Amino acid sequence: MRNENLKYFSLLILFALAGLQLSAQSTKNLVRKGNKLFEQQKYQDAEVKYRKALEKKPTYTKGKFNLGDAVYQEKNYQEAGKIFSDLGQTAKTDQQKAHSLYNLGNSLMQQKQYAKSINAFIQSLKLNPDDADAKYNLSYARKMLKKQQQKKQQQKKKQKNNKNKNKNKKQKNKQNQNKKNQNKKNQQNKKNQQKQQPKNQQSNQKKSGQQNQRPQISRQDAKRMLDALKNNEKKTLHKLQKQKAKAVRAKPDVINW
DSSP states (O other): OHHHHHHHHHHHHHHHHHHHHHHHHHHHHHHHHHHHHHHTTOHHHHHHHHHHHHHHOTTOHHHHHHHHHHHHHTTOHHHHHHHHHHHHHHOSSHHHHHHHHHHHHHHHHHTTOHHHHHHHHHHHHHHOTTOHHHHHHHHHHHHHHHHHHHHHHHHHHHHHHHHHHHHHHHHHHHHHHHHHHHHHHHHHHHHHHHHHHHHHHHHHHHHHHHHHOOOOOOHHHHHHHHHHHHHHHHHHHHHHHHHHHHHHHTHHHHOOO
8 A cells, every 4th residue: 555655646746747847838938939029029919928927937037027128118117117126136146136127227217217227227237347238327327317407406496487477577566556546546536626626716716806805985085085184294294394493493502602
């Protein structure tokens, strides 16, 4: 019984190994087919083959890396970035990690995330310092980051200037409105004064008329008054002459010879 059990157990092991070998061949075969489609620039079809291969063996680094390449060529840079970011941590060799981080940098740069792409290129160069492409892309990403920052500063400055212009415009509009209101008020006051002016003029005319009115006298009364004035003047003159004569006559009495 023991021998039979051992034989049975051995058969199970053989079948399992055969199944694993067939599965491995199927996974590699799917990746190869995907690679051919990728070379023909049929990136969506290649993506399908790579995903099928990964369904059979999710940890197959080559299949996952090639899937990231296919997605990148389809301009799905966000999805490609996720795949390469994961490979940058889980890949078995430094070379695989370096290549994954390099592709991560390219995916981030396509999304204009230049600061993150710079970090990815730096990490790739730490693992593979002689990678000329990584050095070039690192330099390019730094230039693009500088331009991006300058553009943001210009936009902020422009927004600030526009804000100040709008503020000044509002203030000017407010001043103009206040001026219009004041002019309107002045015009209204002027109209009110013009309405009141005729009444004042009439009252002034009445007053001046009353002041200019003098009592009227007859010619006879005027003659009498004139004659009276003449008589008074004659009397006054006669009186003055008498006083003058007295003064002259009294003079010898005052002087002592």
